[in-house]
Amino acid sequence: MKPVKTLNSTLWSSIYCSASKYNIAVYTSKIKYCVLFAGFSLAIITFILTSSYLFHLAIALVVFSVIAVNIYLANSFHTKQPQYRMLVTTQGSIQFIDNRGQVSKPMQLLDKSRASALGCWLVAQVSLADGQEQRRNGFIFKDSVSAQNYSRLVRVIRSL
Numbered sequence: 749m750k751p752v753k754t755l756n757s758t759l760w761s762s763i764y765c766s767a768s769k770y771n772i773a774v775y776t777s778k779i780k781y782c783v784l785f786a787g788f789s790l791a792i793i794t795f796i797l798t799s800s801y802l803f804h805l806a807i808a809l810v811v812f813s814v815i816a817v818n819i820y821l822a823n824s825f826h827t828k829q830p831q832y833r834m835l836v837t838t839q840g841s842i843q844f845i846d847n848r849g850q851v852s853k854p855m856q857l858l859d860k861s862r863a864s865a866l867g868c869w870l871v872a873q874v875s876l877a878d879g880q881e882q883r884r885n886g887f888i889f890k891d892s893v894s895a896q897n898y899s900r901l902v903r904v905i906r907s908l
Contacts, residue, residue, distance in 0.1 A: 772897040773830035777889035863902040
């Protein structure tokens with residue numbers, strides 16, 4: 749068997765270079781809508797709390813609404829299309845790709861990025877053409893990405 753010529757000096761360095769980038773697809777999050785709906789419901793209950801009769805009616809309405817929203821979300825997310833994609837390297841470089849295939853400028857994740865049980869808070873810095881730097885923040889819910897990609901993203905954030 750004859751060894752295959754690669755661009756790098758060894759086969760292992762070639763494998764490492766190709767495996768150090770992750771293409772992560774980000775989908776619409778169910779948790780996001782549930783959190784927004786719960787906040788809205790809590791505001792309504794707080795507003796109606798002044799009357800005990802209306803309070804019980806509001807509780808019944810919120811419970812019914814939560815059930816209806818969960819049924820809707822369960823049925824509407826069967827065929828998911830990604831909202832956008834991200835290219836993330838193990839060193840923390842990140843680029844966003846929209847559905848039209850346009851790639852953003854490369855950004856560097858900062859050590860202020862955090863991972864939690866609900867998702868990842870990303871803090872990235874991009875260098876502009878005039879030499880200035882701009883920070884961008886964003887939150888990615890845990891259910892927006894696959895379990896494997898979420899683990900990869902958490903690993904990258906913790907290594908910063």
